[in-house]
Amino acid sequence: MNPELHIIGTGSATPARERHPSAQVLKIGSSKILIDCGEGTQLQLLKLGIRHTGLDFICISHLHGDHYFGLIGLLSTMSLMGRTQSITLIGPPELKEILELQIKVGNMHLNYEIIHLKTDGIHAQDILTTDEFKISCFPLKHRIHCTGFRIEETPSQRHLNIDAVKLYDIPINHYKAIKAGADYLSPSGERIDNAILTSDPAPSRAFAYCSDTIFDPSIVPFIEGVDILYHESTYTKDLIDRANLYFHSTAEQAATIAQLAGVGLLIIGHFSSRYDSDSLQLLLDEARTQFPNTELAIEGRVFLV
Amino acid sequence: MNPELHIIGTGSATPARERHPSAQVLKIGSSKILIDCGEGTQLQLLKLGIRHTGLDFICISHLHGDHYFGLIGLLSTMSLMGRTQSITLIGPPELKEILELQIKVGNMHLNYEIIHLKTDGIHAQDILTTDEFKISCFPLKHRIHCTGFRIEETPSQRHLNIDAVKLYDIPINHYKAIKAGADYLSPSGERIDNAILTSDPAPSRAFAYCSDTIFDPSIVPFIEGVDILYHESTYTKDLIDRANLYFHSTAEQAATIAQLAGVGLLIIGHFSSRYDSDSLQLLLDEARTQFPNTELAIEGRVFLV
Numbered sequence: 357m358n359p360e361l362h363i364i365g366t367g368s369a370t371p372a373r374e375r376h377p378s379a380q381v382l383k384i385g386s387s388k389i390l391i392d393c394g395e396g397t398q399l400q401l402l403k404l405g406i407r408h409t410g411l412d413f414i415c416i417s418h419l420h421g422d423h424y425f426g427l428i429g430l431l432s433t434m435s436l437m438g439r440t441q442s443i444t445l446i447g448p449p450e451l452k453e454i455l456e457l458q459i460k461v462g463n464m465h466l467n468y469e470i471i472h473l474k475t476d477g478i479h480a481q482d483i484l485t486t487d488e489f490k491i492s493c494f495p496l497k498h499r500i501h502c503t504g505f506r507i508e509e510t511p512s513q514r515h516l517n518i519d520a521v522k523l524y525d526i527p528i529n530h531y532k533a534i535k536a537g538a539d540y541l542s543p544s545g546e547r548i549d550n551a552i553l554t555s556d557p558a559p560s561r562a563f564a565y566c567s568d569t570i571f572d573p574s575i576v577p578f579i580e581g582v583d584i585l586y587h588e589s590t591y592t593k594d595l596i597d598r599a600n601l602y603f604h605s606t607a608e609q610a611a612t613i614a615q616l617a618g619v620g621l622l623i624i625g626h627f628s629s630r631y632d633s634d635s636l637q638l639l640l641d642e643a644r645t646q647f648p649n650t651e652l653a654i655e656g657r658v659f660l661v
Numbered sequence: 662m663n664p665e666l667h668i669i670g671t672g673s674a675t676p677a678r679e680r681h682p683s684a685q686v687l688k689i690g691s692s693k694i695l696i697d698c699g700e701g702t703q704l705q706l707l708k709l710g711i712r713h714t715g716l717d718f719i720c721i722s723h724l725h726g727d728h729y730f731g732l733i734g735l736l737s738t739m740s741l742m743g744r745t746q747s748i749t750l751i752g753p754p755e756l757k758e759i760l761e762l763q764i765k766v767g768n769m770h771l772n773y774e775i776i777h778l779k780t781d782g783i784h785a786q787d788i789l790t791t792d793e794f795k796i797s798c799f800p801l802k803h804r805i806h807c808t809g810f811r812i813e814e815t816p817s818q819r820h821l822n823i824d825a826v827k828l829y830d831i832p833i834n835h836y837k838a839i840k841a842g843a844d845y846l847s848p849s850g851e852r853i854d855n856a857i858l859t860s861d862p863a864p865s866r867a868f869a870y871c872s873d874t875i876f877d878p879s880i881v882p883f884i885e886g887v888d889i890l891y892h893e894s895t896y897t898k899d900l901i902d903r904a905n906l907y908f909h910s911t912a913e914q915a916a917t918i919a920q921l922a923g924v925g926l927l928i929i930g931h932f933s934s935r936y937d938s939d940s941l942q943l944l945l946d947e948a949r950t951q952f953p954n955t956e957l958a959i960e961g962r963v964f965l966v
Contacts, residue, residue, distance in 0.1 A: 370741050373707050395734040396701040402678050419766045425734045429700040432726050436675050450766040457762060461724045461755040463805045500768045 359384040359509065359561050359661040361584060363625070364400045365392075366653040368590050368604075369422045372629035376400050376655060377422035380586065381411070382507060382563060384661075385488030389413040390430075391505060391565050397426035398433050404656055408434055413484075415491065416447030417567055418477065418502035424451070428458050435466045442469040446483055446491065448501060449474045477501025480578060486510070494578035496569035498603045506564045506578055512557035520553050561661045564619075567626055570600060571609040579617045583661050586653065587613055589624035592631075592638050607639040611646035625653030664689040664814065664866050664966040666889060668930070669705045670697075671958040673895050673909075674727045677934040681705050681960060682727035685891065686716070687812060687868060689966075690793030694718040695735075696810060696870050702731035703738050709961055713739055718789075720796065721752030722872055723782065723807035729756070733763050740771045747774040751788055751796065753806060754779045782806025785883060791815070799883035801874035803908045809871045811883055817862035825858050866966045869924075872931055875905060876914035884922045888966050891958065892918055894929035897936075897943050912944040916951030930958030 360383040365376030377394025381401075388411040390397070401408075411434075416424045424447070431443070445451065452472050459466065473483050475493050478501065484491040489509050496502040513535035521531070526540055526548075534540060540548040564579040567588040579585055590604035599606050605613075607624055614622035624643055627636060636652055643650040651659070665688040670681030682699025686706075693716040695702070706713075716739075721729045729752070736748070750756065757777050764771065778788050780798050783806065789796040794814050801807040818840035826836070831845055831853075839845060845853040869884040872893040884890055895909035904911050910918075912929055919927035929948055932941060941957055948955040956964070 369738075371704055371707055371738060376704070395731065396704055399676055399681070399701055402676055419763075421734055421737050421763070421767060421769075425730075426700065429726055429730045433674075433676060448766070450762075454759075454762055454766065457755075457759055458724075458726070461753070461759065462726060464726075 359563065361563060361586075361623075361659040361661055362404065362406060363623075363653045363655055363657045363659075364397055364404065364406075365394050366625040366627060366655055367394070367422065368626045368628050369420065370629040372627075372632075374633055375627065375629075377425070378567060378626060379426065380565065380653075381406055382661075383410075384507065384509065385486075386410060387412055387486070387488060389415060389491075389507060391415045392417055392423045392567065393427040393430060394422045395425040398430040400655070401430075408437065408439065411443075412441060413444045413491075414446070415505050415565075416445070416451060417496070417504070417565070418498060418500055419448050419450060420500065420568070423567070427451075428455060431455065431466065431470070432464060435464070435468065439468050442471055444471045444473060444484065446473045446493070446505075447475055448477065448503075475503040477503050492578070494575060496566060496575065497572045498568045498570070502568060504564065504566045504569070504575060504578065506562065506582065508562035508582075509560040511560050514550070514554035514557055517553055517555060524548050524553070526553070563661050566613070568604055570603040571605050571613070573613065573616055576613065576617045579613075579619065581618055583620040584623060584659060585614050585617065585619040585621070586623045586625065588626035589639055589643060590626050590628050592642055607642040608646050611643040611650060614647040614650070620649065621659070622647050622650040623653050623659065624650060664868065666868060666891075666928075666964040666966055667709065667711060668928075668958045668960055668962045668964075669702055669709065669711075670699050671930040671932060671960055672699070672727065673931045673933050674725065675934040677932075677937075679938055680932065680934075682730070683872060683931060684731065685870065685958075686711055687966075689812065689814065690791075691715060692717055692791070692793060694720060694796075694812060696720045697722055697728045697872065698732040698735060699727045700730040703735040705960070706735075713742065713744065716748075717746060718749050718796075719751070720810050720870075721750070721756060722801070722809070722870070723803060723805055724753055724755060725805065725873070728872070732756075733760060736760065736771065736775070737767075737769060740769070740773065744773050747776055749776045749778060749789065751778045751798070751810075752780055753782065753808075780808040782808050797883070799880060801871060801880065802877045803873045803875070807873060809869065809874070809880060809883065811867065811869045811887065813867035813887075814865040816865045819855070819859035819862055822858055822860060829853050829858070831858070868966050871918070873909055875908040876910050876918070878918065878921055881918065881922045884918075884924065886923055888925040889928060889964060890919050890922060890924040890926070891928045891930065893931035894944055894948065895931050895933050897947055912947040913951055916948040916955060919952045919955070925954065926964070927952050927955040928958050928964065929955060
């Protein structure tokens with residue numbers, strides 16, 4: 357099953373009546389990965405029917421409030437609701453200090469462990485690999501240390517060609533190696549090429565998340581060829597000076613990055629509160645001129661990766 | 662004009678789909694006082710059309726997340742939106758450390774001053790007096806230090822009886838003393854009783870806020886005779902054991918406190934998420950059996966104090 361990307365919140369720092377600050381959930385394999393957690397995320401999850409079960413990974417891009425002020429509330433609620441399963445939290449080093457202080461002063465006790473994998477916002481890191489996916493971090497250029505994430509499925513094993521395997525009378529204990537790509541050497545010394553015994557697996561799907569960042573083509577190698585790229589698009593291009601000043605991007609710039617990286621689909625979000633629901637079309641049109649396969653991050657939308 | 666109490670959020674620690682965590686705004690004189698600030702309060706204010714103008718005072722009862730996790734987001738937004746006017750924050754000492762840490766790691770800069778008046782959750786304090794109102798704190802019994810608030814209008818001056826003042830030919834420079842209650846001594850030595858020269862002003866209105874607390878009649882002297890008492894009512898009385906365990910109150914207990922204190926109106930809130938919108942009536946009925954003049958804190962409701 358393809359991963360699914362759920363848009364939870366898509367506003368920027370100044371609240372807009374109809375938008376919540378940044379949050380997305382990637383459902384991948386048996387897991388859910390929450391990426392950024394602005395204020396109100398836990399209520400949005402409740403409203404959108406996304407349960408905490410399987411929500412075992414949380415990535416925080418940086419410590420501007422619209423990307424993490426909802427984290428302590430969500431973690432606290434998870435404990436109140438009986439969670440005992442540990443959570444892996446990928447984010448800046450200072451996150452731990454903030455959470456610990458709030459837990460201490462509230463005399464709270466979390467009934468589960470938080471495994472904190474620290475990002476530094478400077479170096480690219482392969483930060484986590486599970487049986488189902490890999491998460492890599494790369495630096496974005498923002499006003500404070502900020503991290504982009506690339507999440508891709510662990511490559512599937514090759515599909516065994518059952519007819520061929522039977523034809524060559526291959527013992528079961530060799531299947532594992534063959535699915536991993538090995539040729540088969542028979543007792544009589546005959547080599548059967550792996551290409552005869554297997555076929556290609558479904559390609560691994562990949563998603564990348566870039567928020568918040570000034571226009572920066574140096575990130576292209578990290579996001580190259582992903583099926584979906586989420587890239588912030590705070591402003592339309594007439595406000596490029598403002599974008600540069602605050603280290604944000606315009607819709608056109610996001611589309612340029614998508615084009616340079618040869619991604620499948622671009623999703624733009626983190627819209628300035630100056631754009632109401634109707635005027636988001638301006639951002640979409642601007643991006644599509646440069647990169648036609650672009651969609652808006654609208655809360656509640658689900659994209660198949 | 663009577664003070665107005667606006668209900669912003671009325672849930673308890675576990676989020677409910679249709680409720681936000683604790684927050685209320687008291688409009689009194691030319692000011693707005695925000696009392697508690699659960700996650701999402703800033704979005705609720707936006708939705709309910711309550712502007713930040715005049716929102717110069719914030720009271721935080723205690724450091725359980727459902728009462729303050731929305732504070733840093735609101736303060737940050739106020740700065741982004743250009744606020745320069747200082748804010749007086751009344752709450753536990755540790756609030757300052759939490760806010761300063763989050764401001765530091767986010768490299769944020771607030772464009773206004775926060776004046777922090779510390780509550781200790783142990784002693785009663787007259788913590789703030791302005792020309793328009795007085796805020797007093799008193800200890801509640803909860804799992805961590807928790808403070809109740811009594812807010813009352815500064816008594817108005819007595820109304821000058823213009824006819825009487827003219828009749829006795831009283832010079833204008835004596836008006837101030839007379840409005841403050843003084844008799845008038847004429848140059849000829851005649852004493853004119855203040856009761857002849859003035860009439861009673863409109864009575865000062867008073868509001869008290871009690872969240873979260875176990876049933877505790879020792880608070881009665883602090884809330885005696887207020888026009889509106891807000892008292893938490895997390896459970897119905899069949900769950901009294903749970904209420905005691907978690908240092909919360911039942912609807913019946915809240916009503917008993919209202920009765921003992923001889924208040925005008927009781928408002929109950931901080932409802933457990935086990936009660937959906939329909940079953941809040943159970944809590945209301947239970948309270949009204951004991952104290953008929955009770956209302957539910959429903960988000961968006963406004964009460965005249």
